[in-house]
Amino acid sequence: MNVTTTVPLAVRTRGLRRTYGERTAVHGLDLAVPEGETFGFLGPNGAGKSTTIAMLCTLLRPTAGTAEVAGADVRRTPWEVRRRIGVVFQEPTVDRDLTAEENLRLHAELYGVPRRELRSRSRYLLGLLGLDRVGTPVGAFSGGMRRRLELARSLMHRPRVLFLDEPTVGLDPQSRAAIWEHLHGLREQQPVTLFLTTHHMEEAERCDRIVVMDQGRVVAQGTPRQLKAELGADVVHLRTADDRGVAATLRAEAGLDVGCGPDGVRVSVADGAALVPRLCAGLTTPVYSVTVTRPSLDDVFLHHTGRTIRDAGAAPASAEVSAVTS
Numbered sequence: 001m002n003v004t005t006t007v008p009l010a011v012r013t014r015g016l017r018r019t020y021g022e023r024t025a026v027h028g029l030d031l032a033v034p035e036g037e038t039f040g041f042l043g044p045n046g047a048g049k050s051t052t053i054a055m056l057c058t059l060l061r062p063t064a065g066t067a068e069v070a071g072a073d074v075r076r077t078p079w080e081v082r083r084r085i086g087v088v089f090q091e092p093t094v095d096r097d098l099t100a101e102e103n104l105r106l107h108a109e110l111y112g113v114p115r116r117e118l119r120s121r122s123r124y125l126l127g128l129l130g131l132d133r134v135g136t137p138v139g140a141f142s143g144g145m146r147r148r149l150e151l152a153r154s155l156m157h158r159p160r161v162l163f164l165d166e167p168t169v170g171l172d173p174q175s176r177a178a179i180w181e182h183l184h185g186l187r188e189q190q191p192v193t194l195f196l197t198t199h200h201m202e203e204a205e206r207c208d209r210i211v212v213m214d215q216g217r218v219v220a221q222g223t224p225r226q227l228k229a230e231l232g233a234d235v236v237h238l239r240t241a242d243d244r245g246v247a248a249t250l251r252a253e254a255g256l257d258v259g260c261g262p263d264g265v266r267v268s269v270a271d272g273a274a275l276v277p278r279l280c281a282g283l284t285t286p287v288y289s290v291t292v293t294r295p296s297l298d299d300v301f302l303h304h305t306g307r308t309i310r311d312a313g314a315a316p317a318s319a320e321v322s323a324v325t326s
């Protein structure tokens with residue numbers, strides 16, 4: 001990744017690699033994430049995201065390469081990395097028998113937060129995340145409340161980089177929106193880099209920059225706007241009686257840039273409206289629906305990985321990868 005500015009980097013990896021026996025999960029990854037960025041680390045199942053994050057959080061030793069997080073080297077000074085980062089993984093880690101405040105205090109003590117600051121920090125974070133009026137043990141919390149508490153807890157020791165592995169997985173849209181509202185509030189209050197994975201397109205859209213991984217390698221990177229612009233102007237989305245057959249025909253006979261996934265055929269083209277009548281007149285397969293849209297991040301993801309962001313979080317699908325045939 002080429003970041004040529006002099007902005008300090010929150011995460012820097014060079015040739016970072018991890019193998020499990022014969023299998024290489026991450027192939028020589030070069031990442032440069034400037035401080036203060038909201039960085040989206042995307043990819044389908046098995047792309048190598050969790051392995052990379054585990055190496056960055058010092059939970060897994062790299063097989064080769066280097067990584068610095070918040071200025072500390074993951075191999076040479078892993079304890080420094082741990083002090084400087086916060087982590088919210090998918091699996092809940094808060095203690096269900098304790099209250100929110102007790103959970104925060106416990107975490108802060110483990111991290112050596114000065115005792116005189118415990119109370120003010122926990123009050124502040126519980127207020128920020130809308131948990132200040134809740135005195136019951138965490139076992140009675142809703143999923144959204146627990147996630148907010150996980151966030152609050154990860155912030156108690158004022159990390160410089162916060163790793164969020166699918167921070168809103170399993171939450172309803174309202175709770176997702178609440179978490180993001182809090183994350184934005186947090187960014188305004190203190191300088192923290194957010195390094196997140198997600199299978200929600202709208203969360204990927206909120207990122208300053210995105211890297212898309214597939215099979216252990218970076219397949220696309222840039223701002224959401226850049227990545228969408230690279231795909232071309234319009235996307236014509238077709239549902240037909242035979243999506244795969246139509247995709248193959250359009251590639252072979254019309255030389256179009258066509259992708260085919262579980263939700264239909266997508267054609268990337270400069271002027272979608274002009275293409276629709278020609279497409280419909282030329283196809284013998286029944287067409288059920290046609291829509292013309294600007295490319296979304298889902299289109300970007302489909303183009304580079306053969307799957308949509310949402311489907312990429314589920315079991316691997318047998319979607320074809322889009323191909324440019326002209």
Ligand SMILES: Nc1ncnc2c1ncn2[C@@H]1O[C@H](COP(=O)(O)OP(=O)(O)OP(=O)(O)O)[C@@H](O)[C@H]1O
Nearest residue numbers: 020023024025043044045046047048049050051052
């Ligand atoms: N402990 C392990 N032993 C062997 N292979 C592993 C292990 N952990 C991960 N892998 C393999 O490494 C590759 C990358 O897995 P990883 O979990 O990092 O991907 P991911 O992008 O995080 O996927 P997901 O979105 O499902 O979490 C996969 O092929 C996976 O099967």
